[in-house]
Amino acid sequence: MTTCSIHAAEFRAAGTDLSERRRSGVSKGPLIDITAAPDTIGIHWGADGAARIGALTTISAIAADAGIGRAYPGLAAAAQGLATPQIRHLATLGGNLAQRSRCWYFRNPRIACLKKGGTECPARAGNHLYSVAFDLGPCVAPHPSTMAAALLAYEASVSTDRRSGMTIGELLGDGSNGTADHALAPGEMIRSVELPTPVPGERALYKRAISRSHAEWPLVEVCARAVVFGGAFQIIRIAAGGIAPVPLRLIASEAALQGVPANSADIANAARQATAAAKPLPMTAYKLDLLRGVVYDLLLQLTTA
Numbered sequence: 001m002t003t004c005s006i007h008a009a010e011f012r013a014a015g016t017d018l019s020e021r022r023r024s025g026v027s028k029g030p031l032i033d034i035t036a037a038p039d040t041i042g043i044h045w046g047a048d049g050a051a052r053i054g055a056l057t058t059i060s061a062i063a064a065d066a067g068i069g070r071a072y073p074g075l076a077a078a079a080q081g082l083a084t085p086q087i088r089h090l091a092t093l094g095g096n097l098a099q100r101s102r103c104w105y106f107r108n109p110r111i112a113c114l115k116k117g118g119t120e121c122p123a124r125a126g127n128h129l130y131s132v133a134f135d136l137g138p139c140v141a142p143h144p145s146t147m148a149a150a151l152l153a154y155e156a157s158v159s160t161d162r163r164s165g166m167t168i169g170e171l172l173g174d175g176s177n178g179t180a181d182h183a184l185a186p187g188e189m190i191r192s193v194e195l196p197t198p199v200p201g202e203r204a205l206y207k208r209a210i211s212r213s214h215a216e217w218p219l220v221e222v223c224a225r226a227v228v229f230g231g232a233f234q235i236i237r238i239a240a241g242g243i244a245p246v247p248l249r250l251i252a253s254e255a256a257l258q259g260v261p262a263n264s265a266d267i268a269n270a271a272r273q274a275t276a277a278a279k280p281l282p283m284t285a286y287k288l289d290l291l292r293g294v295v296y297d298l299l300l301q302l303t304t305a
């Protein structure tokens with residue numbers, strides 16, 4: 001295989017992802033350092049109780065914010081759980097959403113892949129132990145952003161310097177474009193993320209299955225929000241990462257729970273539905289057991305917390 005490089009200008013926020021690609025030579029060419037402006041940093045609250053988070057806000061600031069912990073506990077828990085304290089202290093929300101794939105073929109400067117102008121995904125016929133279990137496109141790398149998975153559960157929207165109101169699905173695509181990790185145009189900068197007004201009585205949790213206790217991307221991660229009233233699920237949103245080229249809403253699990261009693265039998269049924277649309281690769285079927293298990297544990301905890 002031949003070597004390919006990326007030569008378009010790239011933004012650098014904290015550089016915790018980019019620096020490693022610069023060192024290896026996977027990212028070359030001009031850089032644009034982005035620094036915080038008043039509207040691109042910090043957490044701003046609307047009169048309706050909804051938060052707007054600037055793209056340059058650090059992950060640790062989100063994780064530590066008491067207001068975020070109260071209004072969006074699933075997002076706070078996701079921020080608390082990712083990477084390491086050192087990375088969270090530097091890394092920004094915008095950089096987390098726009099970070100590039102962790103696939104070891106993509107990260108190797110001597111191997112071509114679809115994301116570096118190559119014609120095929122080498123992980124398909126190679127070692128894809130950490131790849132997708134929902135095979136939705138030509139590239140089999142799972143999307144690396146934990147914050148995107150949590151924000152998907154919250155039905156958050158993203159504003160850039162060119163457009164506003166993008167859903168996480170619009171920002172990251174549907175997984176069918178194997179050449180990119182997001183759908184931003186060259187030079188388009190994420191400026192903020194907008195969350196909806198919290199629903200009264202809503203609870204949320206985040207949980208991950210991981211191959212070591214910290215400093216690692218998860219094998220599977222799930223963020224779920226629910227309103228349980230009168231013993232039944234009135235509102236339920238479940239999003240998962242680590243399993244597909246983009247974070248996925250677990251629509252079949254949500255449908256199985258809507259309006260039904262919040263008991264372990266119905267939750268077990270919903271957890272089984274989580275993998276209904278799965279298309280694992282030869283080495284990734286183990287992720288289906290993990291996904292069902294995490295969904296079950298999380299929902300049970302959510303209804304008994």
Ligand SMILES: Cc1cc2nc3c(=O)[nH]c(=O)nc-3n(C[C@H](O)[C@H](O)[C@H](O)COP(=O)(O)OP(=O)(O)OC[C@H]3O[C@@H](n4cnc5c(N)ncnc54)[C@H](O)[C@@H]3O)c2cc1C
Pocket residue numbers: 010011012013014015016017018019034055056081082083084087090091092093094095096097098099100144145146147184188189190191215216217218
């Ligand atoms: C050991 C380790 C474990 C990790 N575990 C996890 C994990 O579990 N979950 C997880 O989500 N992440 C994980 N990470 C990745 C980490 O979260 C990212 O490196 C970090 O969030 C990137 O943020 P940054 O500000 O440093 O981005 P940068 O490195 O500066 O940029 C990353 C990319 O985003 C682009 N970019 C940056 N800001 C913007 C913007 N505002 N608009 C448009 N494009 C932009 C850059 O051009 C670049 O391509 C881990 C990292 C390490 C080292």
